[in-house]
Each structure stands twice: as C-alpha cells, then as structure tokens.
Amino acid sequence: MKFKSVVAGALMMPAVALAWPWSTDMMNQPNIKPQEGPMALFPDRSIPVEGIPTQVADREASRDLQNPVPVTAESVKKGRDLYKIYCGACHGNTGTGDGAVGAKIGAIALNTDYIQSGMTEGWIWGTITFGSYVMPAYGVVQGKRGSNDLTVEERWHVVNYIRNGMMKDAAATTAAGN
Ligand code: HEC
Incomplete structure (x- = not known):
C-alpha cells in the first residue's frame, strides 16, 4: 500500500518525471549539434551568394572591372x-573635399573631371x-590593411x-544656398 502511493506521487510530480x-x-539523435564536431567544408565549386568577384589582387587589377x-x-x-557615413568626413558631403577631416589631411574633391x-x-x-x-581601405585585404x-x-x-548622384546633390545644395 505504501509503495503504490509513492509511485502515484512520483507520477504527479513533473520535476521527477523530467529526470527519467x-x-x-x-x-x-545521431546528428551533429552546434559546437560539436568539425565544420563541414563547402562543397566543390561553391560560389558566393552574391556572385560578385571579390578576389582582386590590388587596385591596379580593379581598374578594368565592369x-x-x-x-x-x-x-x-x-x-x-553609405557615402555620407564613410566618405563625407574627408571628401565633403557633396564631394567638394571640405569635410572636417579632409580639410586637415588634404582629401581631394570628388566633383572634379579627374574623378567624374x-x-x-x-x-x-x-x-x-x-x-x-x-x-583607408574599406574592403578586406587578406594580410594587409x-x-x-x-x-x-x-x-x-x-x-x-x-558618378550619378553626387553632382546633382551638389547643384541642389548650391541652388538652395547652403
Ligand atoms: C580619412 C579620410 C578619407 C576617407 C574617410 C576617404 N577618403 Fe578618399 N581620399 C582621401 C585622401 C587623402 C585622398 C588623396 C590622397 C590619397 O590618394 O590617399 C583620397 C583619394 C580618393 C580618390 C581618388 C583616388 C585617385 O586615384 O586619385 C577617390 C576616388 C576616393 N578617395 C574615394 C573615396 C570614397 C568613395 C570614400 C568612402 C568610401 C573615401 N574616399 C573615404 C581621404 C579619405
């Protein structure tokens, strides 16, 4: 009688049941869980999802990229x-080369024929x-900066x-007088 009530009691206690x-x-299961075992290699001939080549050796090799x-x-x-975040401080928000940092280190203007x-x-x-x-460099350059x-x-x-927006922005800014 006593034994039966212990079993019945255990069945009603979820904490005990979980430990079974x-x-x-x-x-x-026989699958590999996160952090367990070696990471599988990419299959042969995998390509980056975006499909745009990234393996360019240097700036010279980028010259003729389409x-x-x-x-x-x-x-x-x-x-x-992106330009305003990454480039404007040096090259100026509309490419005039008058960014706060640019004025000190001599960043060039980007609204010139040379660039355009x-x-x-x-x-x-x-x-x-x-x-x-x-x-500075904004790409990943293995082993370099x-x-x-x-x-x-x-x-x-x-x-x-x-090439397609900066000059228009510059003209609009000038027209607005600011
Ligand atoms: C820390 C300041 C700084 C930032 C930020 C910066 N630049 Fe420059 N950039 C320069 C300076 C200084 C030069 C000219 C001297 C040199 O070539 O390093 C230059 C030159 C250039 C040139 C001309 C290259 C040539 O062959 O003459 C281009 C194009 C350019 N920058 C684009 C950009 C763009 C686009 C960004 C943002 C992604 C950017 N820069 C961010 C400082 C900067």
Whole structure:
C-alpha cells in the first residue's frame, strides 16, 4: 500500500518525471549539434551568394572591372547613405573635399573631371577596396590593411552615387544656398 502511493506521487510530480532517462530520448539523435564536431567544408565549386568577384589582387587589377550593379534610384540612394557615413568626413558631403577631416589631411574633391570622367569606375571601386596613399581601405585585404566595413556590392553602390548622384546633390545644395 505504501509503495503504490509513492509511485502515484512520483507520477504527479513533473520535476521527477523530467529526470527519467527517456525524457531526453528525442534530443539524443545521431546528428551533429552546434559546437560539436568539425565544420563541414563547402562543397566543390561553391560560389558566393552574391556572385560578385571579390578576389582582386590590388587596385591596379580593379581598374578594368565592369560595374555589375545597375544604376537604379535605389542603388544611388544606398550609395549616398553609405557615402555620407564613410566618405563625407574627408571628401565633403557633396564631394567638394571640405569635410572636417579632409580639410586637415588634404582629401581631394570628388566633383572634379579627374574623378567624374578621368578614371574608370573600377578604379574608384578599387580605391574604396584597397585604399590609397592616405585614404583607408574599406574592403578586406587578406594580410594587409582593410576594415571590411563595406561589402563588394555596397562599394559599387558608392561608385554609382559618386558618378550619378553626387553632382546633382551638389547643384541642389548650391541652388538652395547652403
Ligand atoms: C580619412 C579620410 C578619407 C576617407 C574617410 C576617404 N577618403 Fe578618399 N581620399 C582621401 C585622401 C587623402 C585622398 C588623396 C590622397 C590619397 O590618394 O590617399 C583620397 C583619394 C580618393 C580618390 C581618388 C583616388 C585617385 O586615384 O586619385 C577617390 C576616388 C576616393 N578617395 C574615394 C573615396 C570614397 C568613395 C570614400 C568612402 C568610401 C573615401 N574616399 C573615404 C581621404 C579619405
């Protein structure tokens, strides 16, 4: 009589029931759990999801890259936002080279013919990726400098903005007198 009431009592207590061995049966399966075992290698011939080449050796090798990101209003807008965050402090918000830092270190203006038509889009992308003499690098450059703050695609958005939005913004700012 006493034994039966102990069993009945145990069945009614969930804390005890959880400790029974079969309560973990569903968890212990033959799969590999997070942090367990080696990470599987990527299958042969895997490609990056975005499909844009990132393996460019240096700025020189970027010179003739074709811009894979079409110039759309959306791309120019993304480029403008990124430009203001990453470039404006040196090159000025509309590319006049009058950013707070730029004035001290001599950042060049980007609204000149030299930038607007004298260099290839690939070269601008390469400058953002690898940096220049003083200018920092925004791509990941294995074993060398580079903050990796901007993705491959984001750098092309910035290029699209410099070539297709910056001059219009500058004109609008001048017209508005500020
Ligand atoms: C810390 C200041 C600084 C920041 C931030 C900066 N730049 Fe520059 N940039 C410079 C300076 C200084 C030069 C000129 C000297 C040199 O080449 O380093 C330059 C040169 C350039 C050139 C001309 C390269 C050439 O071949 O003459 C381009 C294009 C350019 N920057 C674009 C950008 C863009 C786009 C960004 C933002 C992603 C950016 N820069 C951020 C300082 C900066």
